[in-house]
Amino acid sequence: MQLSINPDWPRRGLYAITPDDADTKRLLARVETVLRAGAAWLQYRNKHADQVLRDQQARALQPLCRLHGVPLIINDDWRLAAAIGADGAHLGKDDGELTVARAALGRGALIGASCYDDLALAQRAVAGGASYVAFGAFFPSTTKPSARRAPTGVLRDTAQLGVPRVAIGGITPDNARSLVVAGADLVAVISGVFDAPDPAAATRAYLACFAEPTEEDRR
Numbered sequence: 001m002q003l004s005i006n007p008d009w010p011r012r013g014l015y016a017i018t019p020d021d022a023d024t025k026r027l028l029a030r031v032e033t034v035l036r037a038g039a040a041w042l043q044y045r046n047k048h049a050d051q052v053l054r055d056q057q058a059r060a061l062q063p064l065c066r067l068h069g070v071p072l073i074i075n076d077d078w079r080l081a082a083a084i085g086a087d088g089a090h091l092g093k094d095d096g097e098l099t100v101a102r103a104a105l106g107r108g109a110l111i112g113a114s115c116y117d118d119l120a121l122a123q124r125a126v127a128g129g130a131s132y133v134a135f136g137a138f139f140p141s142t143t144k145p146s147a148r149r150a151p152t153g154v155l156r157d158t159a160q161l162g163v164p165r166v167a168i169g170g171i172t173p174d175n176a177r178s179l180v181v182a183g184a185d186l187v188a189v190i191s192g193v194f195d196a197p198d199p200a201a202a203t204r205a206y207l208a209c210f211a212e213p214t215e216e217d218r219r
């Protein structure tokens, strides 16, 4: 089952993922800066919040994302995505069945699947209705030091999947270009954006990594 992504949403660029921030007002201000600077997609992820705060924060992000024309994707919890009418959900290996999430969220939802370094998992995810697949971690991540590592080659080997491929894990403006050249459609970033001294400038630096490849890149 191959599903098309809403044409209003870009298929390349920076996929910003929220940091764990219990202060909703501050979180919104931080996200607004990054959306204004040109992030393409936003994932709401908060591994420390309880269900009440997650619900509040996800709902608060919704109008901000709408204003900027950016899809809001909820991490871990497709039920929360359905409850608030978010644009999609991101599911890892412990986050439930993709087919169940797809049935609940509908054909138009942007549903992503973590595939780590596993091509077969990515093929199954696409067959099960994933709108995009995510590979990583490509570099050591301060946010998730335990993340399973993936080689850059997994991006070269998955060009035929037919859905956007997202790269994640320790991505900085200095190493993002290598992943884009290898085939990443989007780079998903937490600390490189939100812990940067100037998150807007960092966002623009990631976007610059999506310029057309030069002859030098191809060599």
Ligand SMILES: Cc1ncc(COP(=O)(O)OP(=O)(O)O)c(N)n1
Pocket (backbone or CB within 6 Å): 015, 043, 045, 075, 076, 090, 091, 092, 093, 094, 095, 112, 114, 134, 135, 166, 168, 188
């Ligand atoms: C875009 C993107 N890719 C991968 C992940 C990781 O998902 P998961 O393995 O479920 O780990 P947690 O994020 O839940 O810690 C992601 N969230 N987003």
Ligand SMILES: Cc1nc(C(=O)O)sc1CCOP(=O)(O)O
Pocket (backbone or CB within 6 Å): 114, 116, 135, 136, 137, 138, 140, 141, 142, 143, 144, 147, 148, 168, 169, 170, 171, 188, 189, 190, 191, 192
């Ligand atoms: C949430 C997450 N998932 C990963 C994976 O490899 O699946 S790496 C990761 C952390 C991403 O944060 P940062 O950009 O700060 O490294």
Ligand SMILES: [Mg+2]
Pocket (backbone or CB within 6 Å): 075, 076, 090, 091, 092, 093, 094, 095
């Ligand atoms: Mg998860």
